[in-house]
Amino acid sequence: MDGVRILEWLVPAVPEEAVDWDAVYRGEMPRVFNYFRYRGFDRETAEDLTSATFEKAWRARGRYRRDRAGVPTWLLAIARNAAVDHLRRARMTVPLAEEALRDDETPETRAVREADSRRLRALLATLPERERELLALKYGAGATNRAISTITGLGESNVGTILHRTIGALRDRWTKEEPSE
Amino acid sequence: MSDDFLSRLREEPRPEFGARLEERLREIDADERARRSAPGPWRRFVPALAGAGLVAALALAFTLEPVRVAAREFLDLFRVKRFAAVPVDPQRLERLAKGGMDFKSLVGDQVQVVVAPQQPVEVASPEAGAAEAGIVAHLPAVLPRRAELVQTMVGRPGSFRVQLDTEKLQALAAVAGADEIEIPAWWNGATVDVEAPPVLSVRYARTIEREGQPPREESFVLFQSATPQVELPEGFDPAILGRLGLRLAGMSAGDALAFSRTIDWRATLLVPVPVQGGTFREVEVSGHPGLLVTVQAPPRTVPGGSAGRAHSVVMWSAGGQVFALQGPASRDGVEILEMAQSVTDH
Numbered sequence: 001m002d003g004v005r006i007l008e009w010l011v012p013a014v015p016e017e018a019v020d021w022d023a024v025y026r027g028e029m030p031r032v033f034n035y036f037r038y039r040g041f042d043r044e045t046a047e048d049l050t051s052a053t054f055e056k057a058w059r060a061r062g063r064y065r066r067d068r069a070g071v072p073t074w075l076l077a078i079a080r081n082a083a084v085d086h087l088r089r090a091r092m093t094v095p096l097a098e099e100a101l102r103d104d105e106t107p108e109t110r111a112v113r114e115a116d117s118r119r120l121r122a123l124l125a126t127l128p129e130r131e132r133e134l135l136a137l138k139y140g141a142g143a144t145n146r147a148i149s150t151i152t153g154l155g156e157s158n159v160g161t162i163l164h165r166t167i168g169a170l171r172d173r174w175t176k177e178e179p180s181e
Numbered sequence: 182m183s184d185d186f187l188s189r190l191r192e193e194p195r196p197e198f199g200a201r202l203e204e205r206l207r208e209i210d211a212d213e214r215a216r217r218s219a220p221g222p223w224r225r226f227v228p229a230l231a232g233a234g235l236v237a238a239l240a241l242a243f244t245l246e247p248v249r250v251a252a253r254e255f256l257d258l259f260r261v262k263r264f265a266a267v268p269v270d271p272q273r274l275e276r277l278a279k280g281g282m283d284f285k286s287l288v289g290d291q292v293q294v295v296v297a298p299q300q301p302v303e304v305a306s307p308e309a310g311a312a313e314a315g316i317v318a319h320l321p322a323v324l325p326r327r328a329e330l331v332q333t334m335v336g337r338p339g340s341f342r343v344q345l346d347t348e349k350l351q352a353l354a355a356v357a358g359a360d361e362i363e364i365p366a367w368w369n370g371a372t373v374d375v376e377a378p379p380v381l382s383v384r385y386a387r388t389i390e391r392e393g394q395p396p397r398e399e400s401f402v403l404f405q406s407a408t409p410q411v412e413l414p415e416g417f418d419p420a421i422l423g424r425l426g427l428r429l430a431g432m433s434a435g436d437a438l439a440f441s442r443t444i445d446w447r448a449t450l451l452v453p454v455p456v457q458g459g460t461f462r463e464v465e466v467s468g469h470p471g472l473l474v475t476v477q478a479p480p481r482t483v484p485g486g487s488a489g490r491a492h493s494v495v496m497w498s499a500g501g502q503v504f505a506l507q508g509p510a511s512r513d514g515v516e517i518l519e520m521a522q523s524v525t526d527h
Contacts, residue, residue, distance in 0.1 A: 088415040
């Protein structure tokens with residue numbers, strides 16, 4: 001079951017016309033996709049979860065409430081639930097994902113970038129769930145600390161503190177665990 | 182390590198994936214358009230349960246003062262299509278509180294109000310209130326003698342999120358003497374989201390005049406609400422939480438376990454009934470299972486409630502909405518049952 005949705009809520013909400021949902025899709029789909037990628041899902045799973053998120057959101061558009069959260073925050077909250085549900089279902093450790101290739105690079109710069117990305121993904125994969133979640137929202141989805149606070153229920157200053165501490169720890173490990181040439 | 186560096190793992194979704202998803206969303210659009218243009222109910226309804234306002238009103242009526250807010254929010258998780266009475270000893274809860282159980286810390290602090298509840302506001306008519314509440318108004322065709330419609334209100338119970346804390350729940354079990362209940366470790370940090378829809382309340386009143394006594398008003402209040410949305414984590418077993426609630430209410434371990442096994446925890450609203458001064462019985466309202474509860478305690482803060490007299494509340498669920506009708510406990514509740522049986526679409 002996709003989460004345990006035992007009931008449905010039917011409060012009239014913001015009229016659909018008030019939101020340009022096509023623009024929402026264009027603008028938010030990459031952010032939601034990258035949120036899943038930063039959570040550590042491989043590309044195929046990230047695509048599946050992005051689809052699930054948007055399909056769920058599309059069906060629930062009539063109940064979107066502007067007074068509760070902006071559309072991006074609302075979408076990320078749905079995405080977060082999808083990620084949690086998926087992880088609970090799968091009870092698995094997400095494998096590190098393959099690196100995407102870009103066309104506008106030389107072989108040398110691409111090799112460096114790929115190596116850095118692999119290291120970064122490896123470091124991210126070792127983080128506790130909460131820290132990884134916050135980094136995924138911050139850097140994968142580009143969410144503000146305030147939006148992250150709304151989505152996670154953590155205080156905004158707490159979000160900032162955890163992110164600061166986590167990035168500091170990552171930085172230390174990045175430096176200390178420098179691979180030998 | 183800069184923000185830019187940390188953002189470098191971002192990547193563009195594959196265009197073919199984007200196109201495929203966009204096409205899927207267009208299909209959903211088309212389905213919705215087709216559904217809207219089809220004849221029949223204009224809105225999709227699913228099995229219903231009481232709005233938080235109903236439960237709030239009941240909790241207030243049952244005078245669980247020490248734990249009123251926390252218990253209300255706690256028990257809201259169980260509300261669905263059926264109703265089951267749970268004898269509750271308010272004095273036991275008071276004793277637990279005096280013995281060091283800090284309900285606010287153990288339960289209340291775990292509740293984050295997402296959308297604050299709003300005070301009920303008066304509206305012009307039941308139809309206007311129903312439109313505002315997003316439901317179809319159901320009204321009684323049969324009124325008690327001399328009673329007439331006097332007030333319609335719409336309340337917004339708001340929404341909230343409960344973050345589970347296994348340590349606190351285990352502590353709650355410990356102070357309740359419920360050591361047999363083991364809270365799953367994976368619950369820690371999981372959240373339960375509850376969004377309660379607006380509640381329409383329609384009040385009917387009549388004046389009772391008796392020789393030698395000042396006239397007094399007697400009210401019958403019909404609450405109705407569409408179904409809230411309650412989302413629980415995957416694999417969450419509400420029965421565990423339910424048993425904890427039953428133990429806190431004063432049930433023995435054996436009784437709580439036995440009771441728990443008879444309950445569909447995903448479809449049952451627990452209604453606290455004071456062990457002293459409270460009675461209940463299962464009833465049928467227009468073919469739907471319901472629960473009739475009578476309490477002697479005055480419903481001090483229920484709108485329209487006449488303080489100091491016994492009240493009955495009959496609760497039932499039908500047609501995608503949940504109802505509670507409250508009135509004087511006259512004729513063993515038969516009067517409000519007759520009124521409830523006549524509630525139909527308006």
